[in-house]
Amino acid sequence: MAIIPLRKMTKGQRGTIHRVTARGELGRRIRDMGLVPGTPFQVQGRAPLKDPVAIRLRNFTLTLRNSESDFIEAEVEETL
């Protein structure tokens, strides 16, 4: 297992939320949408200009800007 920021994840990759480091409004919004530690998710893809990123979690699709995904750390399977 490795811990990497969500921004570094690629399309189709699965992971589990490890930590959300944002505070204030952004932190609250991220948590409100269900991105709390232990939540499994999958990267669905990126917008045509590579930003924002779309992820699938808890049966819905959420998009967030790359700058916002910097505050989210995910646990992923190590790839060789």
Added chain:
Amino acid sequence: MINPGKNLIAMAGNPNCGKTTLFNAITGAHQHVGNYPGITVEKKEGYCQVNGIQMQLVDLPGTYSLTAYSPEELVARNFLIQDRPSVVINIVDSSNLERNLYLTVQLLELGVPVLIALNMVDMAASRGVEINYKELGRRLRLPVIPTVARTGKGKAELLEATVQMAQKVDGWEPLHISYGPDIDPVLDKMEAQIQPSGFLTDLHHGRWTALKYLETDEEVIRKGRERDRAVSDKLEELAEQVSQHLQKTLDSYPEAIIADHRYGFITALLKEGVVKQNYKADRLFLSDQLDRVLINRFFGPVLMMLIIYGVYLFTFTYSRAPVEWLGAAFSALGRFADSSLPPGPLKSLLISGVIDGVGGVLGFVPLILFMFFAIAFLEDTGYLARVAYMLDRIFRTFGLHGSSVMAYIISGGIAGGCAVPGVLATRTLRSPRERIATLITAPFMNCGAKLPVFAMLIAAFFPEKEAQLMFVLTILSWIAALLIAKLIRSTVLRGPSTPFLLELPPYRLPTFKGLLIHTWERAWQYVRKAGTIILAFSILFWALMSFPGLPKSEKELYDQIRGSILAEAPQGVRKSLLNSKASAESSNAETAPYRLRLQGVDYEEAHAALKNSIAGRIGSALATITASKNGFDWRINVALLSGIAAKEIILSTMGTAYSLGWSRRGEKIPLSGRLAADPSMTPLKAFSLIIFIMLYAPCLATITCIIRESSWKWGLFSMTFNTAAAFIISMLVYRGGIWLGLG
């Protein structure tokens, strides 16, 4: 008899949970859209009868949470706290249960009596999700009613349960959930501080107040400080202590721990026998399959352009006929008033002020209807969220939001739009700073009223280059709008962008009834709220253009000239000139020359009266600055001033202002011809004028809508700031052109 306070029901839920569809199904046409005082969040109210009991329903704005960060959430929360509805119907999307229940948990923490409408159970079933709603209700100790808002299934049971609950409940009973060993003891300690002092307990339970202090909720803390500084300080101290402790030991914050435990509570709630997944969750559903194409790297943007163009065509093509009918009806009314009223200021007020004003207000209604219909369709299907997703990267660079594109396009981003529906289209934008920046800059786009003015100037000074120049002007308006948006966002509206975090809801087909109600309510709101202000403004502008009129001596002079022309004419001709009010078309070869001379005198008089009017004097005063800086003399200034009433009026005012010499050759020369022949006018001045018209103050109808969608402050700002921007940029064009030797 039922207690009158008992029949107020609130509806709360996430965006896209089918809340509004259910609200429409329950209230039907018995609803009303307004605004919460002082802010632009829509307030939807409606009525319904259950067992002979009249119930008042309030559809709260769709929210994911109940924080103090967004006006929507604050409105929803304050409504619950202040208006104390007897029951909150919490609409929960059953195909997206976990996240929807997060709001439910917050409602329960607050303590309001909640009843769950488990909506879209058909959709969940088709996805293989089976929910034991009875067990869910038992665990939460509240009624859970399965519904399908689209078909109205479960509606009767829901209302029945609501009425029953409303009669039974007394008082609020907050749900206590555990937030773990670090938070729980502090909550108890804080509650012990709160209860004896009665700190905010008239509004909400002590535990909830304590929870909000731990979450550093600015609104609650502000209220607390106002109420009792000592208690508030003590609570803030306790919250700070636990916050520091958590940062040291867990590298976390109270608000994060609290959110974790809320989701933990939900997970536990749904375990063992509540939710059954019948087949694999990973299956690709229709919605995901559609997204493979619709937000594809290559097809996505192409299809998006086609769809946005389709919205534009829909709004402006189908509304053309009704706009023309309305225009024809009002000009007929104007002609009727013209022929049946005695001449004088009252007649002028009625025709130029009132009839034109009301016509101006109603003329936008078809556009607004079609725009809201199209936007509501895109929003309800879920496509608008995809547009924001695909375009956000571009618009964010300029401090805007992906959704800003709709307001720009409708305003004239594709030349020929209209800023009035464009400004109203910003309602889909929920980020406050981005929204204001869009409101201020959308009127830079080339709307349909500016186009004939451009066309006339291009025909006069750049003939045979119309198509190329119009294209250049469209590009220029986009560049100006985006750059000025950036400027605004880094100065008066400075601040970090609002978190994007946008849900891409599954594609759904909206109900036709819902679209119609949505469209109709908003158009009616425009007529009621904006219409009166626009009417008042147009009367004000009529007065600016009409008063003080010509001094008596000058008026007599024109009467004398008319008299002498009539005296020259033979008897029969004179009679027909005096009698018929018909236009020159009905005159024969004999009367025509006299009629033209008379008209010439009329035009000269109108010209002199315009120059002498308040607007004309302002125009002349401004000319001392604008003549050297922008190349505008008093005639252009007065036309620009009149254009604030409505941009197409620039043409008719210029017609009056440039009418000198009209009768010299006794034939009608079009305005563009007169301008081209005017030695004081040059192509450079004309281009500077085009740029100025593109950018300066929005028309009154648009300003009024900006005021309605934000505040008076921003309405006035759009008027002065946009005019200042127009002045500076057109000056750069003009002076730069002269410097380059183009003058």
